[in-house]
Amino acid sequence: xxxxxxxxxxxxxxxxxxxxxxxxxxxxxxxxxxxxxxxxxxxxxxxxxxxxxxxxxxxxxxxxxxxxxxxxxxxxxxxxxxxxxxxxxxxxxxxxxxxxxxxxxxxxxxxxxxxxxxxxxxxxxxxxxxxxxxxxxxxxxxxxxxxxxxxxxxxxxxxxxxxxxxxxxxxxxxxxxxxxxxxxxxxxxxxxxxxxxxxxxxxxxxxxxxxxxxxxxxxxxxxxxxxxxxxxxxxxxxxxxxxxxxxxxxxxxxxxxxxxxxxxxxxxxxxxxxxxxxxxxxxxxxxxxxxxxxxxxxxxxxxxxxxxxxxxxxxxxxxxxxxxxxxxxxxxxxxxxxxxxxxxxxxxxxxxxxxxxxxxxxxxxxxxxxxxxxxxxxxxxxxxxxxxxxxxxxxxxxxxxxxxxxxxxxxxxxxxxxxxxxxxxxxxxxxx
Numbered sequence: 001x002x003x004x005x006x007x008x009x010x011x012x013x014x015x016x017x018x019x020x021x022x023x024x025x026x027x028x029x030x031x032x033x034x035x036x037x038x039x040x041x042x043x044x045x046x047x048x049x050x051x052x053x054x055x056x057x058x059x060x061x062x063x064x065x066x067x068x069x070x071x072x073x074x075x076x077x078x079x080x081x082x083x084x085x086x087x088x089x090x091x092x093x094x095x096x097x098x099x100x101x102x103x104x105x106x107x108x109x110x111x112x113x114x115x116x117x118x119x120x121x122x123x124x125x126x127x128x129x130x131x132x133x134x135x136x137x138x139x140x141x142x143x144x145x146x147x148x149x150x151x152x153x154x155x156x157x158x159x160x161x162x163x164x165x166x167x168x169x170x171x172x173x174x175x176x177x178x179x180x181x182x183x184x185x186x187x188x189x190x191x192x193x194x195x196x197x198x199x200x201x202x203x204x205x206x207x208x209x210x211x212x213x214x215x216x217x218x219x220x221x222x223x224x225x226x227x228x229x230x231x232x233x234x235x236x237x238x239x240x241x242x243x244x245x246x247x248x249x250x251x252x253x254x255x256x257x258x259x260x261x262x263x264x265x266x267x268x269x270x271x272x273x274x275x276x277x278x279x280x281x282x283x284x285x286x287x288x289x290x291x292x293x294x295x296x297x298x299x300x301x302x303x304x305x306x307x308x309x310x311x312x313x314x315x316x317x318x319x320x321x322x323x324x325x326x327x328x329x330x331x332x333x334x335x336x337x338x339x340x341x342x343x344x345x346x347x348x349x350x351x352x353x354x355x356x357x358x359x360x361x362x363x364x365x366x367x368x369x370x371x372x373x374x375x376x377x378x379x380x381x382x383x384x385x386x387x388x389x390x391x392x393x394x395x396x397x398x399x400x401x402x403x404x405x406x407x408x409x410x411x412x413x414x415x416x417x418x419x420x421x422x423x424x425x426x427x428x429x430x431x432x
Contacts, residue, residue: 004179005247006186006237007271011228014168016258017236019061020272021175022048023256031178035171038123042163043067046171051259054267058257061171063164111162113141113155119166125174132173132239133166139235143212165232172236179274185248186241188218188371192228210234216348218244218295218371224264244295245373250277295373296324297348299355301364302331304339311340314361318344321357377401386430388414388422393431406431 006012006020025031028048035046043066051060062069120133144155176184191206191214205227206214213234222228252275260268303311311328318326324345333339342362346354351369358367377396384393384406391414392407406428414427 001277002180002182003248003250003273003275003277004176004181004184005250005273005275005277006184006241007247007273008187008189008229008237010224010260010264010266010268010270011190011192011230012233012237012270013230013260014165014172014232014236015061015063016260016270017233018168018171018175018258019048019059020256020258020270021172021179022061023059023258024254024272024274025175025179026254027178031171031175034125034174035167038125038170039163039167044163044167046167051261053259053263053269054265056257056259056267056269058259058269060259060261063167065164113137113152116166120170123170125170126177129170129173129177132177133170136169136173136235136239139213139238140209140231143209143231143235146212147208168232169236172240176240181274183242183277184240185277186237186244187246188220188244188373189214189234189237190222190224190228191219192224192226193221194225194227196227206234207231213238216295217241218373220369220371224266226262226264247273248277250275294376295348295371297346297351298343298370298372299346299351299358299367300341300343300370301358301362301367302333302339302341303362303364304333304337305363306340311342311362314342314357317361318354318357321353322346322350323354375399377403381407384431386427388418388427388430391427391431 004021004024006017022028022031032046032048036044039046045064045067047062047064049060049062051058116137117134120130120137123130138152141152141155145152148155191210193205195202196205196207205221206219206229207227209231210229213231214229217238219229250273252273254272254274256272256274258270258272260270262268306314315326315328324347326342326344329341329343331339331341342358342364344354344358348371355367358364377398379394379396382393382395383390391410393404394407395404396402411424411427415422415424
């Protein structure tokens with residue numbers, strides 16, 4: 001299956017994604033000519049530049065408006081970063097500047113969602129490219145509307161509505177349609193941490209609009225200070241990526257590096273792999289073999305100063321609150337103290353609730369988070385009549401597997417009702 005795999009270990013901005021996709025496209029000259037012709041009335045010029053990050057060579061797609069590429073200030077470090085147009089004052093998409101990762105650029109004028117849609121519709125591009133770009137901007141608009149508690153029609157974009165960001169979105173759409181992969185996969189997304197400057201003040205990373213676009217997507221903050229994932233980058237990934245997972249087995253034919261403009265001391269790039277995944281399988285089998293049904297959150301802490309009774313109570317409270325599972329593992333802690341690793345598995349959206357329960361019902365002063373992708377069988381129940389009464393059977397299927405198992409509590413109930421004169425094996429045999 002022809003696959004693009006996007007490695008986003010340093011997040012992603014719109015221009016970084018466009019640069020990486022440009023490197024794996026076999027029609028580079030045509031792409032540049034088409035984009036520069038389409039955007040000529042807007043005085044926008046795309047020019048690929050060779051760039052290096054930590055010794056790795058790649059491409060930085062420079063986007064200028066009237067010959068100028070913006071430089072803005074990073075609130076975390078005070079460093080300047082190249083962007084794609086001139087500006088007079090800070091503005092916000094999702095109320096912030098896209099600055100740290102590499103720079104979606106922006107003029108600081110307000111643009112309505114309707115205006116952006118009209119601009120896209122007027123471009124001399126294939127219908128499917130414009131439809132993709134419109135869908136990406138709708139995702140951005142809906143995220144903005146949610147953040148500002150308003151409607152899509154009332155949203156006024158800041159930098160994500162400007163021409164340079166529009167070039168990033170349209171450029172990615174045109175490249176993906178030109179490359180024509182059968183599926184696009186990506187790694188979990190590194191968003192960075194710290195704060196970002198915006199028109200409304202200073203906000204935490206990920207910024208509100210980005211956070212909205214990350215719903216249902218595995219991401220992590222990591223140790224890099226700065227905004228690595230921008231709203232434009234998040235919207236593009238949200239629209240195109242089928243699944244987020246470690247790189248599957250694939251035979252790569254092309255590898256592209258989209259280089260960011262900021263120096264983190266770590267290779268600042270999006271890496272795009274183009275190749276075949278599971279070529280010996282049908283398309284449906286390949287998709288299933290790399291399937292991820294959902295993601296869950298693991299919250300854990302190390303404890304060496306609680307009694308077994310107190311830990312048991314905490315476990316019961318977590319389960320009663322709706323945890324998917326709770327477990328403990330004996331560990332050795334500092335000062336040679338025996339301790340317990342307490343772990344709670346829960347749904348992604350319940351992070352704050354269970355974090356509060358950890359602090360309330362355990363002695364810990366800090367917890368750790370880990371996002372895990374999960375594949376699971378679908379389960380249904382049926383009731384089977386036996387000589388000892390009705391017993392529920394849990395049937396599970398998926399991924400070419402079918403299995404069933406009697407509910408233990410029902411088997412146990414039969415044993416106890418018969419004053420323990422029957423064994424579990426005897427009750428189970430009655431099912432057949």
